[in-house]
Amino acid sequence: MSSERLAELAGVNAAKVRKDLSYLGSYGTRGVGYDVEHLVRQITQTLGLTHDWPVVIVGIGNLGQALAGYRGFGARGFRIVALVDTDPAKVGRRIAGRVVEPLSDLPEIVTSRGVAIGVIATPAEAAQDVVDRLVAAGVRSILNFAPAVVTVAPDVSLRKVDLATELQILSFYGQHGGEAPATRIASHGAPV
Amino acid sequence: MSSERLAELAGVNAAKVRKDLSYLGSYGTRGVGYDVEHLVRQITQTLGLTHDWPVVIVGIGNLGQALAGYRGFGARGFRIVALVDTDPAKVGRRIAGRVVEPLSDLPEIVTSRGVAIGVIATPAEAAQDVVDRLVAAGVRSILNFAPAVVTVAPDVSLRKVDLATELQILSFYGQHGGEAPATRIASHGAPV
DNA sequence: CTCTGTGAAATTTTTCACAGCG
């Protein structure tokens, strides 16, 4: 497949596709294009998607349950190894094939299962406390879905997904009539 | 509050704060700083957050329910005016204070309630069909949470939130050891 | 004196454009 075609599918410039792919190495064939299968393998390799990343989800409300059942995590190497909640009514219940465990077990869970990533799906009030517990337990990568500002030590990676922000971006374009922006995937220039 | 302080809180450079704010107009006071309250008002105004944006959520699984109950939508002017699903077992049920309506009512719902934004929280298989129906009904802004690639006419704004992508970004930094990146909010340079 | 607003410089990102491989 040519960079031209890839660019069209991706909604970007062909030169950008070639330049970006060139950072992986020279995997294209001049006069022909790229072997997509080989490309997938190389990108997977380079981005570390061959790894296995144990994930713990804290907060098993609707969002936590949605995440627990989200397809595609597995395909990309993310293995949910624990669901954690404080609510005694939730602890012990089986969600998406896993039994919900109490927050107090977090240190043991993180250590014994080698948790690499913590996902916060708690209410805003609980977010900072949970983040602190995760960090104390040794987790160094955290994804925060709670609508709260939390702080961490500089050696911890923290990302926040703010669902309302996505709507805001849409409404901004809706308001400023004119052209719709190029179709975008959140967080990236990549296309939908 | 000084640009220095704002920058620190935001995790960015002070000059950037000043340059960005300067696009709103000259709302700072030299030697003193910015009046935060006034700033909030100006930004709210400029970004169109004074508007009221009727939102319809399609697909009332765990994610749809989580979105339906997500705090902060209201505060930012997003009003959920309808929850829609195809499943007869879900239609008629009351979720987050709203009765779930059938997908077949979509055209009527969009027109009569002036829906501005459609949120897709369906399984991947249903996403394209739902998007087409929303567009046919007149919706021009769509936020897609389904793990599926969908296409729309160029005059429609489409954004995709890919939850696995967020984890991938974290795992990339986790793998490439070194420093954690500056704390980031998804999709934006803004801080958490 | 402090801190904004902003030209100018530095840096980063994107695009162009073309030599040259298959």
Added chain:
DNA sequence: CGCTGTGAAAAATTTCACAGAG
């Protein structure tokens, strides 16, 4: 020939640095 890989140019973004307002 067609299409990649990539220097070089162009554009966009970020930072510097400082005149001058309060």
